[in-house]
Amino acid sequence: MPAVSMTVNGKTVSGDVEARTLLVQFLRENLRMTGTRVGCDTAQCGACCVLIDGDSVKSCSVLALQAEGAEITTIEGLADGELHPMQDAFREHHALQCGFCTPGMVISAIDLVTRNPDPSEDQIREWLEGNLCRCTGYHNIVKAIQAAAQAMGG
Amino acid sequence: MYDFNYHRPRDLADAVRLRSAAEDGVFLAGGMTLIPTLRLRLASPSDVIDISGVDGLSDLEASAESVRVGALVRHATVAVSADVKKRIPALAALADGISDAQVRNRGTLGGSIANNDPAADYPAAILALGATVMTNKREIAADDYFTGLFDTALEADEIVTAARFPVAEAAAYAKFPNPASRYALVGVFVARIGGAVRVAVTGAGDQGVFRAPEMEKALAGNFAPDALNSVTVAADGLNSDLHAGAEYRAHLIGVMAKRAVAACA
Structure with missing residues (x-):
């Protein structure tokens, strides 16, 4: 089987995978990092979002081999002793109910705030096109992202 | 998704050679259409040639x-x-x-x-x-x-x-x-x-x-x-x-x- 090597949350990891192994499978099944979810399995819901070299992508539509040499950040890699400001804002603003979409939402939102440190409500809603939440109605997610953007220095 | 041979050529000539040598090869760029297509088994190529590492195509x-x-x-x-x-x-x-x-x-x-x-x-x-x-x-x-x-x-x-x-x-x-x-x-x-x-x-x-x-x-x-x-x-x-x-x-x-x-x- 082909070998793959990448950096996940700052640590170098490697493994032998079938060519058809998806990045999300590699993370969940090989590395046992199950914070990244598989929701729709068709690149629509965004539950599987991770950062690849800083860009949020849907890891259910990327082969593990395509991530060779890349820097991956998953939800497990955000907290550093204390919660990342985005995670903290999601908790503070009750931006989750069942929590299934939350890892993808948080990763996607961090990508947004990195690109646009002070996003408007409309810009946040537009950005969340690729992240589906079936519980919250999005309002508290939007509030959390606005608050986190302020906390992150926007 | 069916398995396939994966290649990551560094230049165009290699990419073309790999495609020609493959029984049924496809080129892969960002994969936003191809990967979902493979996952749905709408295609089952023998070889996937990932051109994302090919120089000179990103300007x-x-x-x-x-x-x-x-x-x-x-x-x-x-x-x-x-x-x-x-x-x-x-x-x-x-x-x-x-x-x-x-x-x-x-x-x-x-x-x-x-x-x-x-x-x-x-x-x-x-x-x-x-x-x-x-x-x-x-x-x-x-x-x-x-x-x-x-x-x-x-x-x-x-x-x-x-x-x-x-x-x-x-x-x-x-x-x-x-x-x-x-x-x-x-x-x-x-x-x-x-x-x-x-x-x-x-x-x-x-x-x-x-x-x-x-x-x-x-x-x-x-x-x-x-x-x-x-x-x-x-x-x-x-x-x-x-x-x-x-x-x-x-x-x-x-x-x-x-x-x-x-x-x-």
Whole structure:
């Protein structure tokens, strides 16, 4: 089987995978990092979002081999002793109910705030096109992202 | 997804050689269409040749005359490029409206136009602007490039290396997106270049993207939304599917064309 090597949350990891192994499978099944979810399995819901070299992508539509040499950040890699400001804002603003979409939402939102440190409500809603939440109605997610953007220095 | 042999060549010659040697090879760029297709087992290639590491396909260059977008340039890059916004703002806006942020972070111009999905956005820009598709073998004029559903003039050992878009005097793209996928239910790209007007329609045709000569003629005489009042769009040759009927798409073509012309002002 082909070998793959990448950096996940700052640590170098490697493994032998079938060519058809998806990045999300590699993370969940090989590395046992199950914070990244598989929701729709068709690149629509965004539950599987991770950062690849800083860009949020849907890891259910990327082969593990395509991530060779890349820097991956998953939800497990955000907290550093204390919660990342985005995670903290999601908790503070009750931006989750069942929590299934939350890892993808948080990763996607961090990508947004990195690109646009002070996003408007409309810009946040537009950005969340690729992240589906079936519980919250999005309002508290939007509030959390606005608050986190302020906390992150926007 | 069925398994396959995976290759990651470093240059175009290697990529072409691998494809030629494969029993049934496909090129992989961003993978935003190909990976879901493989997962649904709609395709089962023997070899997947990942060209994302090939040098020289990721440049974005702009001049007063044209914008050249490398095949591996991602939608997210085109969307925010100051050069593209300055020279052909309609192209940046089109890229910014493709799917969602995560897909724009991976999807590429080359992948989009090599796949030629009948509801993709980039084919409308290529055709309306009269762009030139550049490959490892030749340059192909937009009017000769799209040859039908998911079909192009590309040969099996041919890879898109870039597209060169001429700078228009005025251009705009108006799209009615499918609310779930954001693919174009109907998208109309209108461009005025060198006095001529070109109108390209995506999302609607049963053979993929097409030009609208009657609209072009009407707009050449009077480049204003009202000029399109006299043009009737027939439902013949348009798609009917679960998203919309042919007659609805025909109606939308008129509405989107007017919006695009209005946006050129």
